[in-house]
Amino acid sequence: MAEVSARQIAEDLRRRIEAGEFPPDARLPSETQLMAQYGTKSKNILKDARKLLEVAGLIVSKHGQGVFVRRFKRYLRNGTKRHLSSQRPAGTSPTQAETESQGIQRGRNLLAVETLPAPADIAEHLRVEAGTLLVCRQHLITLDGDPAQTADSFFVADQVQGSRIARMEEIPSVHAELAAVLGTPLTHAQEVLVARMPTPAEKEALALLPGTPVVELTRVIHAGDQPVEVTKFLFDGSWHRFVYDVPMD
Template identity: 30%
Template sequence: MSEGHAFPYQRIVDDLRTEIITGNLTFGEKLPSENTLAQRYGTTRPTVRRALALLKAEGLVTTRQGQGVFVRPKPRVRLLISGSNYRTHREAGLPGFNAQVREQGMSPEQRIRDVATLDAPAEIAHRLELDQNAQVVVRRRTFLVDGLPIALCDSYYPAALAADTVITQPRRIKGGVYALIEDPDGPIRRQVSHSVEDLICRMPTREETTELNLMPGVPVVRVIRTVYDSENRPLEVQESTVAADSHEFRYEVKMR
């Protein structure tokens, strides 16, 4: 037994992990059967199962009942936050998330989970500079990449801003909500100016683990974005819970 492999299953783990990371085993590819791996490594099926369980805990593989073990698809989205990026996507008539995912050769999707009018939670009211007991419209969505859920996004708008607009309706808005807000012939006619973002890392709730199909031990990032208009009035608070293993964030800030 070679140094560094004190346990029989460790060599299996190390070899398969390397093959996955280097791309020799590609996303969605089926791993050899337990019998095949046991013969290859001169060990037993229980030892192979232990190795596969570790790889599953690391988020590298997933099991399908009656089909076997597969390399887990794990799209990684690079999100660039900058004013020029925002304007480029707005001029193209695309929501920023959809545009950036497509630029990276993947397929974006936004599924509306719920649209409702409710009393503003205290934190949301504070960020939107609303009075206590003011109402907001919330649009709850799930963001997917190549069919896999990677983020839960709840966007809150002052009820007075969203009243009598499609923001209150459970359907997609062409170009996204910002296109509606900035439409010079539309009902709101305000210019999106800037945003402030807070990022908080934590472990997911049970519901978030289910909704995002997270593997054990994978944390989430709570992103709270407050969006302002050209007169520094808050337009939206966007609260997103994103899978930490599926996102990379990059911020470009012009200091002068």
């Protein structure tokens, strides 16, 4: 009889996890127990099977404790309603309002505020020449203490110089500040999402577990016909759900 393969073991363990035999946070059987269950004497086959499950994002190894089924707690991000001030408590940002309503503790760390030449893709979104000076505000967002997203927001420097947006300080609502600086309301936003695997630097920045994808979201905010802010978000795919209400006719 041919020896069981690593892929066969991984597929069977996946089935058992999905069937609820091993619920989230449950410890998988020990190496010795799994070898007996699957009739193999090869530790390498078992190691390869667990690697397949790690890459699939189903399990996580904890040094000195064992291998556990991964638990996912996802924050629901409502792309349709989150920027409507009428849909959230006064003085709260969209992320703050959403996380508080879902029982998630949000942290926001302002990492840097700098003036830099516009990269080509950001310049195109803002309809300015490449190299135009922009103010960039960089944030790291944590959810229940875990790094969960980064956000780099770009503004035309000539429009925001001298305002709080250009200074190294937290702002309760940067959009309210931007509307006040421009003297005109912000009217709509466009979002484009791309799911992909992270770069090594992104894995480190978000402390991503093996097999975790990221979602790169580019949001362009307009005041009337004029784009006035571009934000590049990078989301830990294991922490987020994205919801949109799409009209039909």
